[in-house]
Amino acid sequence: MWNLDFKPPMVIEARVVTVMPDTLRLPRRSAWADANKAGHPVDCFLEGPVFDAEGALYVTDIPHGRILRIDDANEWRVVAETGGWPNGLARHQDGSLWVADYRHGILRCDPATGNVDTVLGERNSESFKGVNDLVFDRNGRLYFTDQGQTGLHDPQGRVYRYDPDSGRLDLLLANAPSPNGIALDAREQVLFVAVTRANQVWRGPLMQDGSLSKMGAFRTFFGTSGPDGLACTPTGGLLVAHASLGGVFVLNAGGEVTHFLKSPIAGSTVTNVAIRPDGGTVLMTESATGAILEAPLPA
DSSP, rough: OOOTOOOOOOOEOOOOEEEGGGGOOBBBBHHHHHHHHHOOSSSSOEEEEEEEEEEEEEEEEEGEEEEEETTTOOEEEEEESSSSSSEEEEOTTTEEEEEEETTTTEEEEEETOOEEEEEOOOEETTSSSSSEEEEEEEEEEEEEOOTTOBTBBBBOEEEEEEEEETTEEEEEEESSEEEEEEETTSSOOOOEEEGGGGEEEEEBBOOOTBOSSEEEEEEESSSSSOOOEEEEEETSEEEETTTTTTEEEOTTTTTOEEEEOOOOSSOEEEEEEEEETSSSSSEEEETTTEEEEEEOOOO
């Protein structure tokens, strides 16, 4: 059941905005591809879309450890290399890009110079399972997922909150089977987590003391993979990129599916989603082909 009136969601066809040029593709075998793509050569796998103050788009290329910039003329260039497997990106209020790198933890990148340094490489001397995605609140505190290879067979994925000012790291959740995308609602009173291997989006109210309470399943999907990147809309909705269903689901505040932003690419692997600074357009990473897709944000 998609929604209470039993009508199907409205389908909106996305379009291809730009595709990674061949000159930047690296068609070779990698350790990431061995673990995640049955050893097949993967020339790129894009995630982590985020905009800077000028409206340029940044994405990560996980298997080859790269952060790339796409300008308004759709020109691509490599900004930095992390030496790991960068996944999610979030823009700090000082203009730096913070990176969830599976191998190295939480990193910081200066997009002007390409310099990369480590913010948080471990917790109490213990390595993370494999961080995946991250989001800042208005006070500059960082929420991030620690996914690793967790799943229903090993439901011990974690969600953390880090305060850069105090250095405090709080463990908010420790029983998620593959926590992936993460988002805060517009009032920053609710935390959403894409739990990929459960094929669900979880919703948890944030209490005044900063703890999570009554975490529950907000929406359940289906498919061979599950929900990946998330983005909250200014009007209380939630965008959910689904890695095996070929697009982005638009949910209202009650969890009903009102729209589906459909990829035009067959067999599409839509992994992440971001709203343009103008607030009217949704961008999606189609990771398997290295494409950036675009669709209007439904009212």
